[in-house]
Amino acid sequence: MPIFKYYRPNAYFEKAVRYNEIYFAANHELNDPNDLKASYYFEDDPELWKYLLSSKPISPAWNILLHLSCNDEELILRLNEIFKDVKIDSLTGSVREAVKIKEVELLDLFERSIIEHSAPPDSGVAESASKKDRARLCILILTELIARAINHQFYSVSFSKNALDSMMWAHYADGFKGCVVIYGGLDGPEIKLRHHLMSDTYEVYPLREVKYIDSDKLIPILECATKGKAKVEEAFLQKNSFWKYEGELRMFTTQEGETHYMAASDIKLKSPRQRIMHHGTNFITGIIFGPRIEESYQRYIEATIAGNREYADEKLGFFSFNTVLEPHGKVKVSAATKIIDRNLGRRVYQGEEMQKLLADLRIT
Incomplete structure (x- = not known):
């Protein structure tokens, strides 16, 4: 299935679409200070x-x-x-x-x-x-x-199952001025990431669904030290029900510490490991532009993705959607096109054909 990620219109977003970046954030970089805390x-x-x-x-x-x-x-x-x-x-x-x-x-x-x-x-x-x-x-x-139970630091990247949630657009897309990137194809995404832009080697990262539970996040130490760390990941997939509207899906990467160092010293060793990873160019299926997007910025982002696909020798076509904010607060797709060449030539979808496309991409 396609998955969605909300972005503000800034340099981080532009790097994400130009260099196919996925950034795994630490707890202090997340919106919810209790997100990766247990x-x-x-x-x-x-x-x-x-x-x-x-x-x-x-x-x-x-x-x-x-x-x-x-x-x-x-x-x-x-x-x-x-x-x-x-x-x-x-x-x-x-x-x-x-x-x-x-x-x-x-x-x-x-x-x-x-x-x-x-x-x-x-x-x-x-x-x-x-x-x-x-x-x-x-x-x-x-x-x-x-x-051995706690010799790791978790970092996460979040996506959503919801493409048109008004609260998400207001908060994560800079007051409707940003974008939602559609990742994955019609048949469902394979989350393959590489540690360097030029690498040919991918690792598969599982995409996990967040559970919304109003209780403390507790992790059993002895079980994790002796039987594996499944309970650790379960805890970091738990959020307060206040955030349920996000419909969040999450991927993790971890940094592990040497347990004998942890036993001998409280100094936390710094890892040089990069938390920016890269996906294949075709992983971006399309972009949904916010109701307050500037047209020049939209064209710039479309040209960036089209250029990526041309130079990566990938299939060029990707979708571009415009939206409006209706008086009752609902975000609605107002136009749907497919970019078909590097000059931003378009195939327009209207009426029933557009509704079928939106249903196939689960943009509801």
């Missing part, structure tokens, strides 16, 4: 603590089972009790800080629970290490294990 919480589930302690270590030196037993029921129950209902904010929280608050309790618990061992040579554990030293090492390793 709370991680520790579940009341001793079995998940067993799974966590049994997780494959990142190296022999980070193997907590050299020091503790995941079959120590007293240890497991006490860990569960210590962390039960503790929460970590997804944007401002720190795994190290959450563990540090419990450091005194953990040090006592681990020191009492240390097992006798004969550490392998590559473990990095000295035979002469005291129980207290090993307990401190266990706290570091536990922090790394917990960090």
Whole structure:
């Protein structure tokens, strides 16, 4: 199915259509400050603590089972009790800080629970290490294990199922002066993006539907650390019902951090990874121009897309729609054409033919 994205008439929009750009935004760049924000919480589930302690270590030196037993029921129950209902904010929280608050309790618990061992040579554990030293090492390793649940930063790009929503046009399209880009063909879009404009290699990004639920966004830490991060994405697909009119569809990209760095330092490493990606030229099916668009700007945007298709050796035709704002506040398509050559030659759609085109493109 076609999908829609609202744009203001500015340089960012012009770059998007000229260079086939899709920009993945961070939380602070989004309209809703709670959009990519959630709370991680520790579940009341001793079995998940067993799974966590049994997780494959990142190296022999980070193997907590050299020091503790995941079959120590007293240890497991006490860990569960210590962390039960503790929460970590997804944007401002720190795994190290959450563990540090419990450091005194953990040090006592681990020191009492240390097992006798004969550490392998590559473990990095000295035979002469005291129980207290090993307990401190266990706290570091536990922090790394917990960090596996939250070692990522989410970025998103949003589309809509609705092309003519008046509230969307008023807010996201600069008071009806902007545009809506139609992405995808009549048979449905394939979201293939590449990391560089000149690259021939694409990655497929799933398009997910946002759910509008009036409740806190909570993510289970132990489940995510041991069974995968499906619950993380589910949380970031949840929005307050106030935003339901947007009919939002969303794609994500993530930046992952090294868990051993997260365990050892609160400094957040900066990633050089680019959050601007590029789609194929034919992915733009058409443009819906707002009721207050300037005609010269409309011609400029049409020429930009036509030029892209010519130089990319793509099929030239794409649709161009004009709109009006009716007295009762509804946005309505007033004209429909197909640009058929680089000189902006047009095929005009009218009457029933135009209504069929709008229905096929789900512009309602």
